[in-house]
Amino acid sequence: MDLMYFFKLFATVLFGLMLGFISSIPVGAVQLEVIKKTINGHTKPAIATAAGSALSDFMYGLLALFGFGHFLLMKDFQISIYCLGIAVLSFLVYKTFREREYMLSNDCPIVYKKRLSFLTGFTIAVSNPGMIIWWFVGFKLFADLEMFEVITSQIKFLFVFSGAFGLGLYLTLEALILHRLQGNISDKILFRLNMILMGILIVLIAYFIYKLAGLVLGFYTFG
16 A cells, blocks of 8 residues: 555545534534433433434435435335424423423432433434435545545445544534533523523424425325
8 A cells, every 4th residue: 555545535524524514513402412312411322312313314324325325215214204304303392391300309300311412313314315315426436536536335334434433522522512511501500501402403393394295295296
């Protein structure tokens, strides 16, 4: 392996990391769950949630770039995925509402299990089929750089892995920073933040319902 090829592989990793960071910046359901867990004093489950999300996006990236993207954009598939997203987000709203009782009384401690948190992050991310488009766009930008004459399967894998790792890294860093700031936030502010996060989750549910309705109506009108 010559030095120039190694440099191109390194640039591929950097581009993937940057893509992952950018895709994590908009506030979504996974980020809200990471924030909520961290401000409630459960940093490890928050990081587990980030890891689950990264694995889901890694899976979507592999499927998109290795020939399954068309299937993932089919209406039947997306209808099922949006239904799953509505169910998962509704559960998170219910759980956040129940946690409000603890924050008001401090009688029953909030418990987050790392394995369940990992599964939660994975499921939430899976319920966002729009990530497929993001992978297509990101890979098109990468291909336009023309660093390689032929983009092999190994390069595609490295690109997807770097992007998913960057996404998980951003969420993990967010959790660690919030953990450091947690001691400076009063219980009243934490309670209000939880309520705000619950409100944003409800908005996301409404968005998912809107997308689902559009798909279903389009399916029955033109399908």
